[in-house]
Amino acid sequence: MLDVETYNIFKDSVKEFAKREVSGIASKMDREDYFPMDVFKKMGKAGFLGTTIPEKYGGSGMDYESQAIIEEELGYYSPSLALSFGAHSNLCLDNLYRNGSEEIRKNYVPKLASGEWLGSLCLTEPSSGSDALAMKTHAEKKGDHYVLSGSKTYITNAPYADLFLVYARTGQSYTAFVVLSDDMGFSRGKKFDKMGMRGSPTGEIFFDEIKLGEDRIIGKFGDAKNIILSGLNSERVILSFIFTGISRRSLEIALDYAINRKQFGLPISDFELIQEKLAVMYTKLQTSRLLCEKSLKTLEKDKMDALSAASAIYYAAECSEYISREAIQILGGLGYIREGEVERFLRDAILGQIGAGTTEIRKKLISQGLVKRYKEKGNIED
Numbered sequence: 001m002l003d004v005e006t007y008n009i010f011k012d013s014v015k016e017f018a019k020r021e022v023s024g025i026a027s028k029m030d031r032e033d034y035f036p037m038d039v040f041k042k043m044g045k046a047g048f049l050g051t052t053i054p055e056k057y058g059g060s061g062m063d064y065e066s067q068a069i070i071e072e073e074l075g076y077y078s079p080s081l082a083l084s085f086g087a088h089s090n091l092c093l094d095n096l097y098r099n100g101s102e103e104i105r106k107n108y109v110p111k112l113a114s115g116e117w118l119g120s121l122c123l124t125e126p127s128s129g130s131d132a133l134a135m136k137t138h139a140e141k142k143g144d145h146y147v148l149s150g151s152k153t154y155i156t157n158a159p160y161a162d163l164f165l166v167y168a169r170t171g172q173s174y175t176a177f178v179v180l181s182d183d184m185g186f187s188r189g190k191k192f193d194k195m196g197m198r199g200s201p202t203g204e205i206f207f208d209e210i211k212l213g214e215d216r217i218i219g220k221f222g223d224a225k226n227i228i229l230s231g232l233n234s235e236r237v238i239l240s241f242i243f244t245g246i247s248r249r250s251l252e253i254a255l256d257y258a259i260n261r262k263q264f265g266l267p268i269s270d271f272e273l274i275q276e277k278l279a280v281m282y283t284k285l286q287t288s289r290l291l292c293e294k295s296l297k298t299l300e301k302d303k304m305d306a307l308s309a310a311s312a313i314y315y316a317a318e319c320s321e322y323i324s325r326e327a328i329q330i331l332g333g334l335g336y337i338r339e340g341e342v343e344r345f346l347r348d349a350i351l352g353q354i355g356a357g358t359t360e361i362r363k364k365l366i367s368q369g370l371v372k373r374y375k376e377k378g379n380i381e382d
Contacts, residue, residue: 029199044115075245307369317352
C-alpha cells in the first residue's frame with residue numbers, strides 16, 4: 001500500500017487525463033462502436049496500463065488500488081473504455097505477470113504495459129458461461145509441444161487484441177496458455193453489436209490445432225484452476241469500480257439538472273419526491289463504494305476470497321443500474337434521448353449484472369461463503 005498523498009496525486013493525474021482524452025470521445029465511442037486505440041496507447045505512455053507491474057518489466061510498480069482509481073475515473077466518462085482497460089490491465093496483464101515464468105514476463109509483459117500490444121483473457125465458451133469449468137477448448141501434448149483446439153466467445157478486446165491468455169482443458173485438469181494473434185491456426189470470428197459498453201470491442205475467437213511450446217504455459221501444466229478462480233475474484237473487485245464511476249456521474253448529472261430545472265416556479269430539487277430520489281441515489285453510491293474499497297483491501301491479502309469479491313460487484317452493479325435509471329426519471333424527456341447522456345450509462349450499467357459472473361452466480365458465491373465462514377468461525381466477521 002502506498003501513502004495517501006501518493007494516491008491523491010495519482011488520482012488527480014487520472015482525472016485530468018480522463019477529462020482531457022476521454023470525455024470528448026465517449027459519445028462517439030457509443031454511437032459508432034469505436035475503440036480509441038490512440039487513447040489506449042496514451043494510457044500506456046502515461047503508465048496507467050501496468051500499474052500493478054514492477055518497473056523492471058515496464059510497469060508503474062503500484063497496486064490494485066491504483067487500478068481501481070483508473071477504473072472509476074474512466075467509468076465516470078466512458079464505462080466501455082474502462083471495461084477494455086480492465087480486461088487488458090487486470091484480467092490479462094496482471095494475471096500474466098503474477099503467474100507467468102520469467103521468460104513470459106520478459107517477452108510479453110513490457111509490450112502489454114506500454115500499450116504496444118492489446119491483451120485479452122479468454123474463458124467463456126459457446127456452451128459454458130456460468131459453468132466456466134465445463135469448457136471444451138482443450139490442449140493435448142504431442143511430442144515437445146501442445147496442440148490447442150476450440151473456441152471462446154463474448155471475449156472483451158478479442159477483435160483487436162495481440163495476446164490472449166487462454167484457459168483450456170488438459171485431460172481432467174486445466175492449463176493456461178499464451179496465444180498470439182499471429183499464431184498459425186488462430187482466427188477471429190465476428191465482432192458483436194451490443195446494447196451497451198459500445199466501443200469496448202467484444203468478439204469470438206477460434207483455435208485450430210495451434211502448436212504451443214512449454215514456454216507458452218502460464219504457471220504449471222494442469223494447475224490453472226486456482227489461476228481461474230483467483231483471476232475471477234480480482235476481476236470482480238477491480239471492475240466493480242467501473243460501476244461506482246457510472247453511479248457518481250449519473251448522480252451528478254441528475255443533481256445538476258434538479259438544481260437548474262424549474263417547474264411551477266421552483267427548482268425541482270425543492271420537491272420532496274426529487275429530494276427522496278437524490279438521497280437514496282447518494283446513499284447507494286457511498287455504500288457501494290465503501291463495500292468496493294473494503295473488498296479491494298481483502299483482495300490485496302487474499303485473492304481466493306470469493307465472498308468479498310462477489311459482494312462488491314453484486315452491489316455496485318445493482319446500484320449503478322438503479323442510480324442511472326433514477327437519473328433518467330429526474331431528467332424526464334432529456335434523460336430518454338442521447339443528448340442527456342444518462343441513457344448510455346443505464347445501458348452500460350446492465351452489463352454489470354452479466355459480466356464477470358451473473359448476479360445469480362454472485363449470490364450463490366456470497367451465500368456459500370457465508371455458510372463456510374460461519375461454520376469455521378461461528379460468526380460472520382471477517
